Amino acid sequence: MSSRQIRYTLAALLVFMLLGTHGLAGTKVGEAVPGFTLKDLQGTVYDLSALKDRPMVILYFFDAASRPSQEFMLTMDSLTRKYQQADLMVWAITRSPKDAVAKFTKEAGSSFPILLDDKGISDLYDARLILPTTCIVGPGLTLLDSFQGGGKTTNVMLVRLAERTLQRNETHLAKAITGEVIKKDPADTSARMIAGYASLKGGDVDEAQKTFTALSNETGPAEVLGKEGLASVHAVKGEPDKALQLAAEVEQKAPDRGYVNVVKGDILYSRNDKAQAEAEYTKAVQKQAAEDFQKATANNKLGRLYASVGQYDTSRGLYDQAVKLDPYYVEAMTNKGLTYEKQGDWGKALDLYRQGQSVSRDDVFALALAKRATEMMAIQGDAQRKERMDRLIKDLAERYRTQKKLAAKDEDIWTSRPMVLSFVDFQESGTLSERDGFSTVITSQLADQLNASGRVKVVERVLIERLLEELNLGSSDLADPETALRLGRVLAAKIMGTGSLIHVPGATMMSLRLIDTETSAIPKVFTSELAQATSLKKELADLNRDILATIMQKYPLQAYIVNVSDTQVMINLGTNQGVVLGTTFEVIEEQGVIEYKGRKLQAAPKTVAKLEVTSVEPDLAYCRIVEQARQVKRDDKVVEKIDPALIKG
Amino acid sequence: MTIVRYWPIALFFVFLMAAPGSAAHGESRVFALTRAEMTEIVSTWLKDSGFTVSSKGDGDNAVEISATSQTEAWHIRLQHYSPLATRVEATHTRNGAPPGNHDQSLWNFLSGYLNGSSAQVSASSGTVPADVLRQVENVVCLDAQAASGTYQFSGFVVDTSGLILSTAHNLLEIEEIRVTLFDGTPLPGRIIKIDFGRDLALIDVEMSFGSKVHLNGRDRVAGMGERIYSVGCPENLGGTIYSGFINGPPRLLDENPLWQASMKVYPGSSGSPVFDEQGNLVAVVKGRHRGTDSMGFLIPKETIFAFIQDPLRKTPHRD
Numbered sequence: 013m014s015s016r017q018i019r020y021t022l023a024a025l026l027v028f029m030l031l032g033t034h035g036l037a038g039t040k041v042g043e044a045v046p047g048f049t050l051k052d053l054q055g056t057v058y059d060l061s062a063l064k065d066r067p068m069v070i071l072y073f074f075d076a077a078s079r080p081s082q083e084f085m086l087t088m089d090s091l092t093r094k095y096q097q098a099d100l101m102v103w104a105i106t107r108s109p110k111d112a113v114a115k116f117t118k119e120a121g122s123s124f125p126i127l128l129d130d131k132g133i134s135d136l137y138d139a140r141l142i143l144p145t146t147c148i149v150g151p152g153l154t155l156l157d158s159f160q161g162g163g164k165t166t167n168v169m170l171v172r173l174a175e176r177t178l179q180r181n182e183t184h185l186a187k188a189i190t191g192e193v194i195k196k197d198p199a200d201t202s203a204r205m206i207a208g209y210a211s212l213k214g215g216d217v218d219e220a221q222k223t224f225t226a227l228s229n230e231t232g233p234a235e236v237l238g239k240e241g242l243a244s245v246h247a248v249k250g251e252p253d254k255a256l257q258l259a260a261e262v263e264q265k266a267p268d269r270g271y272v273n274v275v276k277g278d279i280l281y282s283r284n285d286k287a288q289a290e291a292e293y294t295k296a297v298q299k300q301a302a303e304d305f306q307k308a309t310a311n312n313k314l315g316r317l318y319a320s321v322g323q324y325d326t327s328r329g330l331y332d333q334a335v336k337l338d339p340y341y342v343e344a345m346t347n348k349g350l351t352y353e354k355q356g357d358w359g360k361a362l363d364l365y366r367q368g369q370s371v372s373r374d375d376v377f378a379l380a381l382a383k384r385a386t387e388m389m390a391i392q393g394d395a396q397r398k399e400r401m402d403r404l405i406k407d408l409a410e411r412y413r414t415q416k417k418l419a420a421k422d423e424d425i426w427t428s429r430p431m432v433l434s435f436v437d438f439q440e441s442g443t444l445s446e447r448d449g450f451s452t453v454i455t456s457q458l459a460d461q462l463n464a465s466g467r468v469k470v471v472e473r474v475l476i477e478r479l480l481e482e483l484n485l486g487s488s489d490l491a492d493p494e495t496a497l498r499l500g501r502v503l504a505a506k507i508m509g510t511g512s513l514i515h516v517p518g519a520t521m522m523s524l525r526l527i528d529t530e531t532s533a534i535p536k537v538f539t540s541e542l543a544q545a546t547s548l549k550k551e552l553a554d555l556n557r558d559i560l561a562t563i564m565q566k567y568p569l570q571a572y573i574v575n576v577s578d579t580q581v582m583i584n585l586g587t588n589q590g591v592v593l594g595t596t597f598e599v600i601e602e603q604g605v606i607e608y609k610g611r612k613l614q615a616a617p618k619t620v621a622k623l624e625v626t627s628v629e630p631d632l633a634y635c636r637i638v639e640q641a642r643q644v645k646r647d648d649k650v651v652e653k654i655d656p657a658l659i660k661g
Numbered sequence: 662m663t664i665v666r667y668w669p670i671a672l673f674f675v676f677l678m679a680a681p682g683s684a685a686h687g688e689s690r691v692f693a694l695t696r697a698e699m700t701e702i703v704s705t706w707l708k709d710s711g712f713t714v715s716s717k718g719d720g721d722n723a724v725e726i727s728a729t730s731q732t733e734a735w736h737i738r739l740q741h742y743s744p745l746a747t748r749v750e751a752t753h754t755r756n757g758a759p760p761g762n763h764d765q766s767l768w769n770f771l772s773g774y775l776n777g778s779s780a781q782v783s784a785s786s787g788t789v790p791a792d793v794l795r796q797v798e799n800v801v802c803l804d805a806q807a808a809s810g811t812y813q814f815s816g817f818v819v820d821t822s823g824l825i826l827s828t829a830h831n832l833l834e835i836e837e838i839r840v841t842l843f844d845g846t847p848l849p850g851r852i853i854k855i856d857f858g859r860d861l862a863l864i865d866v867e868m869s870f871g872s873k874v875h876l877n878g879r880d881r882v883a884g885m886g887e888r889i890y891s892v893g894c895p896e897n898l899g900g901t902i903y904s905g906f907i908n909g910p911p912r913l914l915d916e917n918p919l920w921q922a923s924m925k926v927y928p929g930s931s932g933s934p935v936f937d938e939q940g941n942l943v944a945v946v947k948g949r950h951r952g953t954d955s956m957g958f959l960i961p962k963e964t965i966f967a968f969i970q971d972p973l974r975k976t977p978h979r980d
Contacts, residue, residue, distance in 0.1 A: 090923075374705070464697035467744035553698040560695065560744050594691075594742035658693050658745040 045155050046136040050127035053113055058127055064153050067371045069101045071147040073139035076108035076116040080162035081144045087192050105129050148176055150339045151371050167193045171202045179305050179340040183214030201234045208241045221245045236266045243275045248518040252279045270299030271306040274313055278517060282443040290317055308338035316444050324351040342368040343447050346377045350448045358388045376548045380453045409482040412502045428569045430589050434471040434505035436490045442515035450513055461556040466592040468563060471503050500529040536562040561659050569652035576644055581623055583650055586631040597623040597650040689750035691742050692771050699739050699747040700724050706770055710783045732756050765900035773898050789902050792940025793890045798843040799874045802894035803827055806837040815893035815932040821870045827932035829855050829862040840866050859917055860947055861968040874934055874942050891924060891946050893933025919958045926957035935959055
């Protein structure tokens with residue numbers, strides 16, 4: 013072999029090895045990985061296709077007898093034991109003999125399956141010559157990353173895994189993975205940076221600040237990454253001037269780093285300087301030096317900005333780019349879906365919400381939006397229902413324009429009518445939130461939960477949206493309380509729920525007002541900080557509970573006793589009016605008016621018995637007598653009584 | 662808006678509505694959660710524990726949740742109990758039979774959710790041997806009242822005449838001890854022997870028990886990598902089981918050996934008995950490694966023997 017041939021051979025080998033760290037021989041990043049079916053030591057069959065709905069799978073090809081080859085496996089084993097709920101799926105695959113695998117299993121006690129490769133699957137994954145080989149497989153079993161070799165490559169791979177985990181909002185796990193790397197190499201800048209962003213995303217701002225400050229006190233790339241992170245920290249802490257100062261320093265030292273332009277764009281947007289914000293987001297998208305999750309954020313933000321001015325095609329292109337950079341970017345997926353929704357294409361919108369659910373099954377936005385899109389498609393596909401709704405909308409719009417009152421009520425003014433509540437979209441302000449559709453999701457979730465309580469009926473959102481469309485009313489019109497109240501009266505809603513959302517970096521402040529449409533009184537105002545999307549479900553469940561308790565206290569059900577038998581009391585309210593099993597009532601006796609020194613004083617009603625609902629029909633409920641001071645009788649009045657133990661203090 | 666404020670409500674309802682017992686027998690309890698929220702959290706809990714979950718029913722009818730895994734099944738019925746509370750009726754089986762005499766996992770999970778507990782409770786008893794599950798009724802929850810506050814920890818019956826073994830570090834200058842038995846019965850306790858060095862105490866209650874944890878069931882000590890199970894009252898969730906394994910060589914603390922274990926340890930876990938797969942006592946949980954809830958320190962059985970045999974003074978004061 014001539015020296016020239018040797019040089020070519022070495023060059024080819026080098027190219028081969030370099031490619032090995034970026035993709036498999038036959039599978040490129042972004043393509044589906046080869047399928048397989050293998051067995052473990054016990055003979056249990058494992059088929060990769062069974063994991064097609066998993067957001068992330070790690071395939072680890074290793075040599076059971078080689079210590080360096082086991083290193084990553086032991087790290088992952090300890091992490092999977094510690095974070096059992098993190099949905100971390102690892103399959104280890106080996107060509108090693110059974111006895112070596114058995115020895116390793118006995119000594120290490122692995123918590124994930126070790127599959128015996130007797131079918132040459134390792135070859136398909138380019139994992140025969142260099143071990144370990146690690147493949148991070150993403151949604152739809154597509155290859156996200158692949159790494160060959162142990163030692164230092166293990167750290168590089170763990171940092172990448174941490175970044176992927178951070179993209180999935182598993183901030184604790186991302187921190188734990190970077191922690192393993194930092195333990196081995198305390199100077200690892202990338203691991204420390206990811207740890208800082210994991211703390212920030214997880215809400216631990218102080219820890220993030222500590223991490224980024226330590227980095228910023230070093231020199232070279234660490235200083236830039238530290239200051240870049242600190243700019244985000246100060247933005248979250250509500251210190252925009254400090255954030256802008258740090259952003260300027262980073263731009264000066266490393267003009268090609270783009271994430272500080274996202275921070276600047278956010279601040280400018282919150283100051284209502286949308287043109288400058290657009291310029292900064294555009295710079296962030298164009299600059300090349302940034303982590304993938306940072307570039308994805310830049311694309312998403314610019315997409316949000318274009319969507320807000322109706323440039324849906326441009327925004328969709330940016331959302332696509334965001335998802336390409338970050339395959340777990342559920343926010344960009346639902347944002348894109350909302351652009352289709354706004355153009356009336358519910359089918360495409362639904363596809364994107366489902367895509368969002370596939371990468372983040374518990375995402376509140378994807379769930380709520382998918383449910384709504386499904387309902388909308390059902391209405392569109394049901395000609396009769398659509399016709400009924402069209403008629404209703406026309407009738408309601410006419411009533412709104414003429415302010416015609418509803419037909420007079422019947423003579424029984426004591427017995428409760430169904431408690432109807434209606435939400436209109438919240439006014440949104442502040443910085444450009446990462447997610448579109450906040451108001452839609454909040455009102456849809458609250459409506460679902462309140463309807464499920466059986467106590468309240470919430471006007472269908474689609475009805476309100478269609479009515480607003482017919483009346484040509486926009487969100488700015490609804491900021492006028494009188495307009496909202498008029499709308500509520502037309503919809504026969506006793507209570508209107510409306511409010512505002514102020515987006516700040518890392519959180520959203522919500523203020524929800526309940527307004528009585530008959531009296532214009534405000535029975536309750538709720539304020540709350542909605543933090544991360546992960547805790548949104550819990551926060552909305554708490555809010556739902558507060559709303560229900562307020563309605564039960566301020567608007568208790570009232571009824572008459574229709575019949576009394578030996579074992580039960582029948583009242584003239586049922587599920588149609590909001591009675592559910594376990595509802596408790598007091599039987600009351602109204603007291604006369606006392607005249608004292610020329611004034612008429614009304615004494616409070618006296619409670620003579622307590623009832624608990626044991627079965628319920630649409631218009632009637634049957635109660636057991638819990639206690640009574642006198643015999644209850646037909647025509648006695650009853651009032652719903654909420655157990656004090658169920659109301660928050 | 663935080664759920665922490667609800668916990669007295671939850672306890673009120675749990676004790677008001679239901680006698681303690683097992684979910685395996687279709688027991689029902691009432692919790693101060695709306696049915697919508699209850700449906701959501703129970704379904705998520707089952708999914709997170711590896712079950713395939715389906716549910717049906719809505720509106721006026723009860724919501725029925727069915728969950729299955731390879732060997733276990735849950736059937737949970739959720740019925741309104743006013744708009745703000747839900748009656749939960751549950752049946753849990755393993756290989757078609759109740760998983761143990763006293764399956765508390767669902768009730769512990771719900772109580773934990775209501776009081777904002779960080780302790781994780783699994784819906785699956787899949788890996789817990791029946792011999793360990795049988796020990797659940799021998800475990801008690803302890804509350805020690807001292808001038809500095811109330812301390813909650815765990816203990817277990819070692820003599821049917823009413824002797825409870827627990828850790829000692831919460832018993833310094835205490836004024837009152839309340840022992841809550843597995844069936845919820847509260848009893849006053851009295852320290853009769855204590856050793857702060859070994860961190861062990863014997864507490865007497867006026868009650869005869871039908872069973873106890875045997876101290877002499879195994880000769881050899883537990884070894885590195887051996888699977889073990891703790892049964893205790895983390896964050897007051899009585900009868901909660903965590904599995905783990907010994908992952909470090911014994912170390913000496915003030916001349917007393919301690920094992921390091923990879924195992925969930927939460928506030929209140931101290932004093933939990935630790936068993937091997939055959940249900941033999943091998944150690945007592947001393948506490949957790951600072952800054953983590955997944956690594957604990959255990960007091961080995963040899964120390965327990967030495968403590969029982971050693972004549973010590975009975976006053977609860979540090980030397």
